[in-house]
Amino acid sequence: MLRYAVRRLLQLVLVLIVLSMLLFIWLRSLPGGTVSAILGERATPESIAQLRHVLGLDQPVIVQYVKFMGQVLQGNFGQSTAVSPGTPALTVFFNRFPATVELAIGAMIFALVFGIPLGYIAARRKGGVLDTSGVVVSLVGIAVPVFFLAFLLKYFFAVKLGWLPPSGRQNPRIDATRVTGFFVLDGLLTREWDASWDAFKHLILPSVALGTIPFAVIFRITRASVLEVQNEDFIRTAQAKGLTSRIIRGRHILRNAMLPVLTVTGLQTGGLLAGAVLTETVFGYPGLGDAVARGFEQRDYPVLEVLVLAAATTFVLVNMIVDLLYAVIDPRIRTR
Amino acid sequence: MTRQRWVVAAVAATLAFTMASCAKSDRDNNPSNTASNTAGAPSSTAAGESSGGGSSSAGASGSSAASGTASAPAGDTGMPKDPNGTFVFGAAGAPETFDPLYATDGETFRISEQLFEGLVGFKPGTADMEPSLAESWTHSDDGLTWDFKIRPNVTFTDGTPMNAEAACYNLDRMYTQTGAGATQAEYWSLNMGGFKDQKDENGKAVPSIYSSCTVKDDMTAEVKLTRYTSKFPAILGLPSYSMQSPTALKKYDANDVKAQGDSFIYPAYATDHPTGTGPFELSKYDKQNNTITLTRNDNYWGQKAKVKTLIFQVIPDETARKQALEAGTIDGYDLPNPGDWADLKSKGFQVDVRPAFNILYLGFNFKNNPALKDLKVRQAIAYAMNREQFVKTQLPEGAVVAKEFYPDTVDGWTDQVQQYQYDPDKAKSLLKEYGKPVTLNFWWPTQVSRPYMPDPKSVFTAFSADLEAVGIKINATSKPWNGGYLDGVTAHQPDLFLLGWTGDYNTPDNFLGNFFSSPSTNNFDTAGADFGNDLADALAKADAIPDEDQRNAAYVDLNKKIMGDWLPGVPISSSPPAIVVAGDVKGLIPSPLTHELYSLVYKG
Numbered sequence: 054m055l056r057y058a059v060r061r062l063l064q065l066v067l068v069l070i071v072l073s074m075l076l077f078i079w080l081r082s083l084p085g086g087t088v089s090a091i092l093g094e095r096a097t098p099e100s101i102a103q104l105r106h107v108l109g110l111d112q113p114v115i116v117q118y119v120k121f122m123g124q125v126l127q128g129n130f131g132q133s134t135a136v137s138p139g140t141p142a143l144t145v146f147f148n149r150f151p152a153t154v155e156l157a158i159g160a161m162i163f164a165l166v167f168g169i170p171l172g173y174i175a176a177r178r179k180g181g182v183l184d185t186s187g188v189v190v191s192l193v194g195i196a197v198p199v200f201f202l203a204f205l206l207k208y209f210f211a212v213k214l215g216w217l218p219p220s221g222r223q224n225p226r227i228d229a230t231r232v233t234g235f236f237v238l239d240g241l242l243t244r245e246w247d248a249s250w251d252a253f254k255h256l257i258l259p260s261v262a263l264g265t266i267p268f269a270v271i272f273r274i275t276r277a278s279v280l281e282v283q284n285e286d287f288i289r290t291a292q293a294k295g296l297t298s299r300i301i302r303g304r305h306i307l308r309n310a311m312l313p314v315l316t317v318t319g320l321q322t323g324g325l326l327a328g329a330v331l332t333e334t335v336f337g338y339p340g341l342g343d344a345v346a347r348g349f350e351q352r353d354y355p356v357l358e359v360l361v362l363a364a365a366t367t368f369v370l371v372n373m374i375v376d377l378l379y380a381v382i383d384p385r386i387r388t389r
Numbered sequence: 390m391t392r393q394r395w396v397v398a399a400v401a402a403t404l405a406f407t408m409a410s411c412a413k414s415d416r417d418n419n420p421s422n423t424a425s426n427t428a429g430a431p432s433s434t435a436a437g438e439s440s441g442g443g444s445s446s447a448g449a450s451g452s453s454a455a456s457g458t459a460s461a462p463a464g465d466t467g468m469p470k471d472p473n474g475t476f477v478f479g480a481a482g483a484p485e486t487f488d489p490l491y492a493t494d495g496e497t498f499r500i501s502e503q504l505f506e507g508l509v510g511f512k513p514g515t516a517d518m519e520p521s522l523a524e525s526w527t528h529s530d531d532g533l534t535w536d537f538k539i540r541p542n543v544t545f546t547d548g549t550p551m552n553a554e555a556a557c558y559n560l561d562r563m564y565t566q567t568g569a570g571a572t573q574a575e576y577w578s579l580n581m582g583g584f585k586d587q588k589d590e591n592g593k594a595v596p597s598i599y600s601s602c603t604v605k606d607d608m609t610a611e612v613k614l615t616r617y618t619s620k621f622p623a624i625l626g627l628p629s630y631s632m633q634s635p636t637a638l639k640k641y642d643a644n645d646v647k648a649q650g651d652s653f654i655y656p657a658y659a660t661d662h663p664t665g666t667g668p669f670e671l672s673k674y675d676k677q678n679n680t681i682t683l684t685r686n687d688n689y690w691g692q693k694a695k696v697k698t699l700i701f702q703v704i705p706d707e708t709a710r711k712q713a714l715e716a717g718t719i720d721g722y723d724l725p726n727p728g729d730w731a732d733l734k735s736k737g738f739q740v741d742v743r744p745a746f747n748i749l750y751l752g753f754n755f756k757n758n759p760a761l762k763d764l765k766v767r768q769a770i771a772y773a774m775n776r777e778q779f780v781k782t783q784l785p786e787g788a789v790v791a792k793e794f795y796p797d798t799v800d801g802w803t804d805q806v807q808q809y810q811y812d813p814d815k816a817k818s819l820l821k822e823y824g825k826p827v828t829l830n831f832w833w834p835t836q837v838s839r840p841y842m843p844d845p846k847s848v849f850t851a852f853s854a855d856l857e858a859v860g861i862k863i864n865a866t867s868k869p870w871n872g873g874y875l876d877g878v879t880a881h882q883p884d885l886f887l888l889g890w891t892g893d894y895n896t897p898d899n900f901l902g903n904f905f906s907s908p909s910t911n912n913f914d915t916a917g918a919d920f921g922n923d924l925a926d927a928l929a930k931a932d933a934i935p936d937e938d939q940r941n942a943a944y945v946d947l948n949k950k951i952m953g954d955w956l957p958g959v960p961i962s963s964s965p966p967a968i969v970v971a972g973d974v975k976g977l978i979p980s981p982l983t984h985e986l987y988s989l990v991y992k993g
Contacts, residue, residue, distance in 0.1 A: 083872065084868065084869075084872050084873030086876075087652070088876075089873075089874075089875040089876045090871040092875070093494070093875065096879050097879070097910050098879055098880075098910045099907075100575065100578070101876075104572055107568065107569055107572045107648045108651060109648070109650070117650070120650070121650055124649065124650065129649075131649055131650040131651055131652045132649065132653060132654055132655075133652065134651060134652045135482075136483075137483055137676055139486055139652075139653070139654075139659070139660060144676075145676075148676050148677050151677070152677065211712065212716070218718060219709065219712040219713060219716050219718070220704060220709040220713055221678070221679075221704065221718065222677070222678050222679075223678050224718060225678065225680040225702040226475055226700070228415075229678075230414045230415040236678075244414060245414050337706055337709040337713075339677070339678065339679050347705060350836065350871075351871060352871055352872070354650075354651045355652055
């Protein structure tokens, strides 16, 4: 078992090395780049050549890559050039990670709080108005692109009605103390209630925009699952035993129907980062998705390298853990 | 099961209690929340008084002393409702660094202009210089020796004095940059030339305009130049030439800039401890919420800031900035889209239009296409372009057709240059005289909006259609601004390109010098034209004339030649950029240099 785990970890290192090399070479083959982004229209051939020389960009890509890896092994990915100029790229990641996690939590809370009860009710009243409208809404939720929904929500609730803030994470006028980087939590921990409440208000619209697809999926799975479970033999047995319908619904139908919902919830959470790029861009929400978008637009290579490698590492690690779990369950894998 | 739940709940409660106990609000012990108004620098003797003196043009005028006695920047004399108020400005990007010596971008300068001041400044609302930390200056007849009289009783925010020693320390620090620092001190190399001991690839010393700075007495700094230039001392008003506390510069290793991979590592001074004499000082840079907070410098020598807190909230998206203004999250932002001006005004916001201090031009590149080496073809292009209609239909109110390569407020401008009124027939006849088919590679940028070019696509669409209408074949290429466009233009790939310039200060050299000096390396590659060296020589000669009248006359002649005999491109327009603030904001003076002083701004 241990040998298997070590082998998988070595594979992970190899995957990361290959990925980082491909990423490094690909980014540098894009037209333009850091030098033109730094110098702008004031660039002259001399200043471009000088800057390329100082940054070592005039050396062969492979030499640049080896130097880069040397720094990476010391935990240094370089400094951001555009997303947060002058800040170490790794710090940019850690500064923005809580923002995206907070948003993802908000999105999943929205999806679960509305998806499960509505899915359950829709199933219990199959064919009714609520069921039909719920199915239609969930279809729309899946079909409408996230950025379009984000624009719509922002336009109506922030711009037209002015109920919620249109962008950002927290009103700049609030002098908030940072503890964990999770703004809502920080406000609660430091008893700066206004800071917490304001951060929460900033989360609502992006969370709804990002949570719509998970909501739709969870709603449909819950509905289908409840429909399936409520016709199972053991429900009939429970009814025959004379259990109250409350106990049957709560303890037997809902609990059994939740198993597939849990699986889907896990999968949907993993897929939130893709949606976060669009949502965060529309809402000017300073998270990882916004950093990816701006990093590409302004050729912030160090930040892009950290973000892509972090995403890849997470993906590879999760896969590895799943593989290890398979190995635990199925001893044949270990011996292969 | 029940017991397990209790255990889990107890652990969770303990954890929450521990975290809550560890986390303390900074609000109670934040020094910026306690106003300190300790004795120190006297307040301005002339708050709100109009600033006198200083040369209205950038250069010296003969042997007379260009001097002035202005003190604090003149501004609105009204009082804010809340002297401890906050003004929030929506910035388009985060600052590169807080040390302006190493910056070139507007968002960095917007912040550093509130923290720092130079020996000279610019009159609010104009591009004309006026005294700032130097209250007056005199120069020798040859314009090579300058004595700057430093304003008395000015201190940096760390309490150390601003005097002649500090001035010389700063200038010498700029001049002695090496390695990555020299690369990043771009405004020095652009305007002053080389650094001390800097050699070119042939091992020759790179010439510098700056020679030395000597402390004549405690409050007089003597600056020596190697040659006279019309841009001195105006360049000392650029943010990059700001005076910074020598003590803080040394303490926080300000010169320790390192290049690494694709980026630069800045020292603690540039990231956390900028120390100037300005009306504000840095309080906090919250990178998680993208906000930079400045607080009022209560010991400021001039008119104290009218708000206690000035916050820059970084909102990269222009639409998001507009919505944030409408929602009241921010009190203003820069460069609103001209298409939004009417809407913003109708909603009660103040759209303040700056004087147009920029130029948009269609550049010709003389390297590749033989057709462009013929003046007839270049003139045909100029006659074919309907610039009047473009300005009227595509640019904001206040934009004008450019007659030459800089705006009419700059010295040496003349309307006695050859005019190119829209005349497609004349264009066709000139092309006929040329006698060969003309095909041009026309490049235009995407993913960018500049003050002089709010919408590059509309510029390209208008003029490519005009050129095709007279029989010129256009091969269009669009590239992202930072994704190949600028690189391609610098590498002389296009035949026609769209570019422009926003003036740094009020001299012709700031425009023409940047466009046409260095024939082999400028964007036009004028080395490939028969006039390239003549143009560069004439520019150098005009810039070196100390007498203002003679110098301006030389620029008038030069403009006539540029537009008549040489025509290295077609100047298109000067377009006024705007800044927008909420309806209750007062005191903002729009600057053509985008050098707005937020110390004068308040909410009434």
